[in-house]
Amino acid sequence: MRVTDGAGSTEETDETGETDGSNATNEASETNATNAPRATIEARDVTHGYGRERVLEDVTLSVAPGEVVALIGPSGVGKTTLLRLLALFERPDDGTVRHGGEDVWANGNGERLDHRRRVGMVFQEPNLFGASVRQNVAYGLRVRQGWPERVRHSFASILGSASTSPAVAQALEAVGLESYADRDVDSLSGGEAQRVAFARALAYDPDVLVLDEPTSELDPRNTAILEDAVRTARANGIGVALATHDMHQARRVADRVGLLLDDGIVEIDETDTIFEDPSDDRTRQFIRGDLVY
Ligand SMILES: Nc1ncnc2c1ncn2[C@@H]1O[C@H](COP(=O)(O)OP(=O)(O)OP(=O)(O)O)[C@@H](O)[C@H]1O
Numbered sequence: 596m597r598v599t600d601g602a603g604s605t606e607e608t609d610e611t612g613e614t615d616g617s618n619a620t621n622e623a624s625e626t627n628a629t630n631a632p633r634a635t636i637e638a639r640d641v642t643h644g645y646g647r648e649r650v651l652e653d654v655t656l657s658v659a660p661g662e663v664v665a666l667i668g669p670s671g672v673g674k675t676t677l678l679r680l681l682a683l684f685e686r687p688d689d690g691t692v693r694h695g696g697e698d699v700w701a702n703g704n705g706e707r708l709d710h711r712r713r714v715g716m717v718f719q720e721p722n723l724f725g726a727s728v729r730q731n732v733a734y735g736l737r738v739r740q741g742w743p744e745r746v747r748h749s750f751a752s753i754l755g756s757a758s759t760s761p762a763v764a765q766a767l768e769a770v771g772l773e774s775y776a777d778r779d780v781d782s783l784s785g786g787e788a789q790r791v792a793f794a795r796a797l798a799y800d801p802d803v804l805v806l807d808e809p810t811s812e813l814d815p816r817n818t819a820i821l822e823d824a825v826r827t828a829r830a831n832g833i834g835v836a837l838a839t840h841d842m843h844q845a846r847r848v849a850d851r852v853g854l855l856l857d858d859g860i861v862e863i864d865e866t867d868t869i870f871e872d873p874s875d876d877r878t879r880q881f882i883r884g885d886l887v888y
Contacts, residue, residue, distance in 0.1 A: 633660035633802045633832050634695030636714065638680050641690035643673075650676045653690070654859050658803055658834040663825060665849035665866075666838045669887065672855050674838040675807050681836055682716040682805040683707060694802070715796030716805040719812065721788040728783070728791050729776040732763045735795035766798035767791075769824050786817030793824055803834045811840065822848050842882055846870055854878050856887070 637657035644650045650673040658664050658681070666674050679685050680692055683699055691698045694710045715735075723731050767773045770790035780788060789809060796804055806825070810818040825835055825848050839845055845852050846866060853863030854877065862875040873879050881887040 632695075633834070634713070635659045635693075636681055636803045636834065636836075637693045638677060638687070639691050639693060641677070641680055641687040641692065643676055643680060643685070643687045643689075651680075651687075652859060654855075656681065656836070656853060656860065656863070658836045660802065660834050661829055661832045662850045663829050663835040663837060663848050664863075665845035665852045666836065666855055667840070667842065667845055667852060667881070668855035669881075670840075672857055674855055677855065678716070678805050678807050678836060678838055681803070682714050683711045684716070712799070713802040714805060715799065715801040715803070717789075717792050717796050717807070717809045719808045721785075721792035723780045723788055723791055723795075725781060726779070727776065728767065728772060728778050728780060729763060731780055731791055732766055732794045732798050733760065736760060736762055736766075736798040760798075762798050762800070763794075766794040769797055769827055770794045771820050784817075786813045786820075789813060790817065790820060790824075793821055797824070797828060800831075801833060803836065804828055806835060806837045808838055808840065810844065818844070842870075854881055 635657055637655070639655050639657075640653050641655070642649065642652045654673075654677060656664070656666070656677060666677065668674055676685075680687050683692065683694075686692075686700050692700060694713065697706075697710070699707055699710045724734060726734075764773060764776070767776055770793050772787065772790055772794065775783070775787065775791075780791060783791065789812075793806075793809065804825075810821050813821070822844065825837070829835060829850075835848075837845075837849065849866045851863060852866050852869040853860045854869070854875070855861075856877060862869065862873055862878045864873070869878060870882055873882070877887050
């Protein structure tokens with residue numbers, strides 16, 4: 596699926612494309628719908644915590660265009676925290692987050708928002724608005740196109756002009772919900788609602804999708820649909836960072852897998868290596884189901 600914006604031009608500016616070479620064999624597209632080169636996002640040597648509690652210390656994780664990186668690890672080690680840093684929701688206490696080779700937090704808020712518009716995030720919960728499926732997906736599209744602040748908060752005007760965009764229809768198609776466009780989200784099952792949340796993030800064709808346990812509450816069928824949507828995004832050159840407790844899922848969808856423990860990412864490598872020949876004993880123990888923490 597190629598998501599394009601049929602609703603008009605965007606405010607996106609050109610980005611400097613940069614890959615870290617970890618995806619050299621991937622033949623994915625390297626531009627997005629705005630024809631700007633897709634860019635790697637990287638949390639570099641980040642340290643972060645809450646109050647006096649330090650959750651991450653000197654952690655580095657990058658996601659290149661067209662690669663899926665799965666983050667595994669016990670509860671509470673900081674997977675969500677790291678994903679929120681990658682998605683530019685929070686500024687690290689120390690270290691940098693770089694997108695397209697630029698330090699996202701080094702300049703003003705406006706520049707950060709330009710980078711932020713190139714990242715989509717899906718949480719464990721869908722967090723939809725009380726409106727139709729189409730309107731929810733359109734909202735994601737229009738907000739990320741950089742509408743002025745006063746318009747951004749005018750829900751009705753956003754929905755009215757964006758909801759017929761082909762990008763909305765294509766994003767819904769990617770999650771198998773094209774015939775659900777006019778349904779009220781309150782009438783959806785949990786799995787369908789999560790697929791709408793995924794379509795909302797996909798509609799504006801981000802460089803990177805950040806997915807925090809997006810299928811943890813879903814049945815196998817909805818999980819399979821979302822995993823297929825991840826593969827399609829990857830084939831279109833979108834980088835994906837995914838936190839999951841499901842080792843089978845990591846193995847099914849990821850190009851690289853990283854194990855995060857209290858002392859940081861103890862090992863990150865190609866998926867087959869992590870599952871068949873890890874170099875760290877803790878990785879071996881964790882993937883065979885020992886209670887490592
Ligand atoms: N907003 C916050 N304020 C205070 N502490 C927080 C906040 N968010 C997370 N924490 C703490 O930071 C630590 C890491 O949380 P985080 O959600 O990043 O872990 P996780 O690896 O994603 O866990 P899980 O697998 O259970 O989702 C936890 O001890 C958590 O209680």
